[in-house]
Amino acid sequence: MSANPDQKLRDKDQTVLQQIHSGNNDTQQITEATTLSNREVNYCLTKLQDHDLIQVHKPEGMIERTINGQKRVFEHPKQAQLTNKGQEHLSENPPQNYEDLSHKELVQKVRTLEKDVEELKTSLDTFREQVQKRL
Structure with missing residues (x-):
C-alpha cells in the first residue's frame, strides 16, 4: 500500500x-x-x-x-x-517543544486545545444521545 x-x-x-x-x-x-x-x-x-x-x-x-x-x-x-x-x-x-514557546504562544496554544476539547465533548455528547435513541 x-x-x-x-x-x-x-x-x-x-x-x-x-x-x-x-x-x-x-x-x-x-x-x-x-x-x-x-x-x-x-x-x-x-x-x-x-x-x-x-x-x-x-x-x-x-x-x-x-x-x-x-x-x-x-x-x-x-x-x-x-x-x-x-x-x-x-x-x-x-x-514544536513547549519549552521553546513564549508565554503568549503557550496561552494561545492552551486556548486552542481547550476549544478543541470542548468541541470534542459536545460531539461526543451528541453521538452518545444518538446511540441511546437507537438502542
Whole structure:
C-alpha cells in the first residue's frame, strides 16, 4: 500500500522523520525510541519516501543488538536516510517543544486545545444521545 504524496504529514510521520534526523535510522531503533508499532513505522517510512523526504533500503544479512539488556540477532531492519528535501522540511518545520514557546504562544496554544476539547465533548455528547435513541 503506497502513500499518496499529496497527503499532509501527520504527527507520526514528523516523529519518524525527526528520529531519522537524530540518528535512529532503522525500523527497530525508531520503534524502540517511540510509542509507534513496527507497522506504523513502516507505513510512515513508505509515506516519507513517497514524499521524497527519505530514501529507504534494506541491508542484507543479520544484525546483533542488545535490546532490553538481552543480545538478539535478527534480520537487518529497513534503514532510512534523509534526502535534501527531508533536511529542508525539518529546517522549515522544526519540532514544536513547549519549552521553546513564549508565554503568549503557550496561552494561545492552551486556548486552542481547550476549544478543541470542548468541541470534542459536545460531539461526543451528541453521538452518545444518538446511540441511546437507537438502542
